[in-house]
Amino acid sequence: MTNRMWGGRFSAGPSEIMQEINASIDFDRRLFSQDILGSKAHCTMLAATGILSKKDASEIKKGLDQVQSEIAEGTFTFSRALEDIHMNVENRLKEIIGDTAGRLHTARSRNDQVATDFRLYVRETVDVLDQQLKALQTALAEKAETHAATIMPGFTHLQTAQPVTFGHHCLAYVEMLDRDRGRFHDARKRLNECPLGAAALAGTSFAIDRKMTAADLGFDRAMRNSIDAVSDRDFVLEVLAAGAIAAVHLSRLAEEFVIWSSAQFDFIRLSDKFTTGSSIMPQKRNPDAAELVRAKTGRILAALTGLMVVMKGLPLAYSKDMQEDKEPAFDALENLSLAIAAMTGMVEDLVPNEAAMRAAAAHGYSTATDLADWLVRELGLPFRDAHHVTGSIVAIAEEKQLDLADLDLTDMQGVEPRITASVFNVLSVEASVASRTSLGGTAPANVRKQARRWRKALK
């Protein structure tokens, strides 16, 4: 059987394989609400401009409402022979209201229709992601306020570098997530233009009102160029790029949770709600959710790369290649949403092991920089010399298997005779973090202030 929508000049229907490679209904059915919304806006505009009678328009809209509830309620039968969501909806409309349904497709094409539907979908998704990222920021800022003075080792090369506070570490992610949200906001501003009325690619001879449909659908304006309107998918690419960067951020926190919750570190305890047991090893509490968040980054990056390759070198205007934009985008954005939700739950529930964190922070000569700074400040040594003196003192501590704060003054004086007992004021991890009062530094007073500022800003 030939296709009822476009089969006029065809004598044979598509082969089964053609149908399978061509049909997008299995995945683009997800766009049904956006598709019906777009159709209703188009219909309203056609009636307002006199292209469609008021009576036909109201019949069409009533029919579309019925289609909407049939799909929402799960009583709708999707057909692969009807290719995609656009033709499935229109075909059902025809079954419900008869031939008047055929008037809906005046002055539009599936090309501007799908571009409109997808923009609506991506816009909604960006708004949801933004709220989710905000919730994650809030959870982190709350932890940061509670743990503004909880000392942990700060790492470089995953080796203890200098003591920091757990709150400070949490706020680092709040900052990253804020830039992620900024990228989504920027992308949203650019994508919020309406392709509807570009028709197949050249515009239409009907006196349509594109500004009206654009406003009706909440777009800031109608797209200025009809070829561009149906050709580009940069709005998806941009959101996927922002999503990929966000996923990379999440993967780093997830990885830290995996490391910190290990028996070797024992810095945090993840809740039962976000861990699993082992079927053979009763002692285990596996950080599966964190591992999966870490792994989700793969498919999100893959979606971006995949669609970049689909779009590369594609001549203007529409080509069926562009139908391949949807599955990876749906998958990536859904999984990003899930990853953010899982991360938020983990952050809310996690309990830091303050004693283990503090003990780890004190090991590995983490206050060596504080000693060097003291030599500069109190004895007037150039920093390079102070660094050298400190290195020699660390070597002694290493040999004696003592932390810097536990060395005898005479040991230090053996390296630099002018060192006095007041040096011990800077060698504890508490003194170290308290002294980091420079802008953006880890001093608990700074962290508390920042955490409160964030919590207020995120309200």
Ligand code: ARG
């Ligand atoms: N299902 C198609 C897509 O996702 C809709 C547009 C079809 N346009 C066409 N000229 N065949 O891209």
